[in-house]
Amino acid sequence: MDGMMDKAAFPAGAYCDAVARIIAAGQRMDRFGWVPATAGNISIRLPDGTLAITRSGGHKGLLGPQGVIRVDAAGAPLLPADRPSAETLLHCQVYAHDPAAGAVLHGHSVASTVLSMAGGNELVLEGYEVQKVFAGQDTHAARVSVPIFDNDQDIARLCRVVAPHLDAMRAGYIIRGHGVYVWGADMDVALARLEGLEFLLACELERRRMR
Ligand SMILES: CSC[C@@H](O)[C@@H](O)C(=O)COP(=O)(O)O
Ligand SMILES: [Zn+2]
Known part of the structure; x- marks a missing residue:
């Protein structure tokens, strides 16, 4: 890690x-079963605008320091x-x-995978106390829409589909048959939102089973 810090424009401890x-986030996501095999990716925005992000292809529950690398704001590796x-x-x-976003999390839970494959372009969460974990939500009575986008291996094209919806998102989004993207001002907030969203998705799955 020391070599990575040579030209860094932020305090030595930040990276x-x-x-x-x-x-730690990868380990926590793994404990819940949200990053099976090599699924999932995790990043933090550094003070100079570059990102610390997981290397492609590793198990996110078994990350070591070498499993995290730096990219610039456009995604090019340093x-x-x-x-x-x-x-x-x-x-x-x-x-x-979102200039306030400091951490982004992506996981592949069973609930997000299965529910998004049931059809529709959104999942509506309503009546749950836990939905207050999302930005701007202060009551269980509100209606929180989580958009669902069709999966696409062309990530640049997927970005273009997601882009027009970002402003309205309160809880992140779901890629169909794939998983969720969630973010927050820092890693603690992002993890709380991911845990909240996954709890609610698990509840939805359970309710549909009961019907
Ligand atoms: C187990 S395949 C999952 C990948 O295709 C992808 O969706 C994923 O989440 C992880 O890819 P990665 O390149 O390791 O960040
Ligand atoms: Zn994925």
């Missing part, structure tokens, strides 16, 4: 702190040989859209 938080997450552009898009 190491981000790496530690990303490793070390050209590094291969960042295949979905790096979705992270860059969130940071470009």
Whole structure:
């Protein structure tokens, strides 16, 4: 990690702190079963506007410091040989859209995968106390829409589909048959929102089973 800090325009501890938080986030997501196999990706925005993001292809519950690399705001690795997450552009898009975003999380839970494959372009959450974890929500009575976008292996094209909806998003979004993207001002907030959203998706799945 020391070599990475040579030209950094921020305090020496910031990158190491981000790496530690990303490793811990991966472990937490893994405990819930949200990052099976090599699924999921995790990033933090650093003070100079570059990102610390997971390397492509590793298990996100078993990350070490080498599993995290740096990319610029457009997603290009600072070390050209590094291969960042295949979905790096979705992270860059969130940071470009929301100057307050400090961390982005992507997981592949059973609930987000199954519910999004049931059809429709949104999942509506209403009546749940836990939906207050999302930005601007102060009552269970509100209606929180989580958009669902069709999966696409062309991530730049997927970004263009997601872009017009970002302003209205309160709880992140779901890619059909794939997983969720959630973010927050810092890693703690992003993790709380992910946990809240996944709890609500699990509730929805359970309710549909009961019908
Ligand atoms: C298990 S395949 C999952 C990938 O295709 C992708 O969706 C994913 O979440 C992880 O890709 P990665 O390039 O490791 O960030
Ligand atoms: Zn994915």
